Amino acid sequence: MSAASSSPWTAPSWLVVPEDANTLAAGVWPASAARDADGALSIGGVPVARLREQFGTPLYVLDENEVRDHARRTLDAFRSAAAAHGVQARVYYAGKAFLSTEVVRWVTEEGLAVDVCTGGELQIALAAGAEPSRLGFHGNNKSIPELERAVEIGIGSIVLDSWIELERVAAIATRRGVTQAVLVRVNSGVHAETHDFLATAHEDQKFGFTLQDAVAAVARIREIDALAFVGLHCHIGSQIFGTAGFRESAARVVELHADLLADGDIPVLNLGGGFGIAYTAADDPTPIEELAVGIVDAVAQECAARGIPIPNLAFEPGRVIVGQAGVTLYEVGTIKPVVVSDELTRLYVSVDGGMSDNARPALYGAQYSARIASRTSGAAPALARVVGRHCESGDIVVDAEYLPADVAPGDLLAVPATGAYCFSLANNYNYVPRPPVVAVRDGEARIIVHGETIADLLSRDAGLHPAPKEGKA
Template structure:
């Protein structure tokens, strides 16, 4: 069908699609397809079967996609490092999405695991992750969390304050172990998508300023219960391109070289933040190109300062699990809302919302959507997909062209929800969190059980058993 490039009320970047049923490959799992009737299948399983078996809202995670992406990322960074006589270790950033099954998938593909809390550490250990291949982050790790990390034999603790250095040293000494640590530094570079900002200082809660790091490293080297492995730096999230990484590397490697004069520094961890496509206009850097660009920048700076390229570590999360996730909803109501005398917007309400995807409300994040239970030849209509919560900011997809015949009962799929949707989920309005189902090779299974109203009431000490269980 023919269609104009743009319509009033739509954001400038959103073009009218030629086909409102198209599954844009960069946004969806590689396994996503429509059958002859137009129904969407992910991992070989149709959305109608998924709804029948597990209900909606529903997080769907394509296991082969996660595994393939983990292999691809690991191979890219290992190859890039090997060209410069170095080695690379890839940590899966668990904050993107963490469950015992996902830990088993990524560790099975050769990745280490990055955690940021005692809860995330417990999940990784419960999944059987090798503690020596776990890195632990956090700007305010509690004493019990540090004790648990040391007792478990966590390979690396990334220290974030002078107070934490002393706490960790005391805990390690009491346990008669030498704990490996990295020192998190702020390079003054902050990157997001294709832009980055380089300043002398960063006003944020994480890490040490570059000027303050030498004193912290000197203190760590004085403490016999700690071993300084190297520096850690993370410059942002959802980053496209390598320019920000290159600028940050120039600053951090200069500090690495200075500190190397006082002792061995075997490792440099450059964090993660690599972007993915959420919409048809997003153009993330291919992982091979990104790995080569970042590692080449480090090697170039090492040559400038006359030091060997250290072993390198990276912490991708979203780029491994993000595109593998699709969230399914059932449409409840559809209504046009008159915005002006001659303009209206179609509001499509679904049975989930900001409790299962907080990113649009928190960050203004953009997503895509498609009718998934059927095909449609209807003209595309500008729609806003909204949730069921008592909140005007409860928006799932701010702007999307959907078939004009979308109706109650249709299944709507929102792709690229594998990262930070389940992790940020809440019980706002006392809505139970959805289950997570893994799909692959035509099979589906629950990997995280969905909550029930009884689960919510079970934590309310004044509540009797729910008389309305099963109504959600």
């Protein structure tokens, strides 16, 4: 979420009236986003008009070069920061942000490992050709069949989240006669969201072990021949700006790491990630190089203070790899000026998507920006709210934005920074089919995830397609 939320009666304090409502804010849009001589937007060298004509709207557009560039930059940043202290770093791509076989291929080709948290995500990664040894398995309630599959394929690591899961993995690995590498997820008591963090003595959440319980969990793992304890894992939040929260968390987790070293080697420390991106021009995320140096230096300082060697490090940067690479295209359907006070009239701009293709504003109050993509306009900026087509008053795509006052039905509207968690959270509310995902690169566009049709939705309805009776084909 951006720095301040909006009142229903005013424009939010962070939203500034632009001099030009056509300008694409740097750092919010893919680097390839540009307007041609006629003012129409292109992404990855592909004009949006061509995308609408070929694939329709709504449409998720993903800039392949942008994803690859962010993957390389992030990996280079953490490897360089770790190498300065004589250790190695591994970076995991967060499958939950956006997962398809093509994206898995892009990020693994750029050197990233991949973390998954369900059997479905695991199968997508495997289908893409990812090496099992470079996969990590997260989640607070992994099923027994999911754990069986993970151990069967030789997954690189399983992050244990509970006592029950610890014993389940031990039983599976023992029965299969293998040794499974595991990490223990711990709650450091540090919560970090956007610009702020809060350090507390206790955690009240579904993930991980307390710092105290982690000691006993590690002792139990070390008793089991079929399990190999390789390190601690900690994740403090999402959409984080700055390093303060990571520094506080590192102090607590390194203290536990140091205590556990007395009974055996611990090769890895995974400090999670959840680094922030810019959704609006008001957001100012910390450069990844600064984050990497700050976090790794903090670990090094904490280790030095305790006289212990720095372990190899792992990170899960989250949305920063794919978030900025995504743009969602919509077609404007209706425009409705609404007088909300004597001083304020807001344009309600309705588009042909909504909370079915981007649930984040409804779920979290997430803020986005928008621009007319099919043309530029000399009209004065007008305060607008971009809303979806669903039968919910909370179906908001962009809560507050200044668009040209002449925005009209048929205009193409583009919402940037939708590469992470939009496709992943997509749904069929009001029986709306989910849009396709198109990758753009060097002037070419191709579908990487097929969209749905009404026929696809009807095909699941057992009233139309009853299951075969037992004993019959």
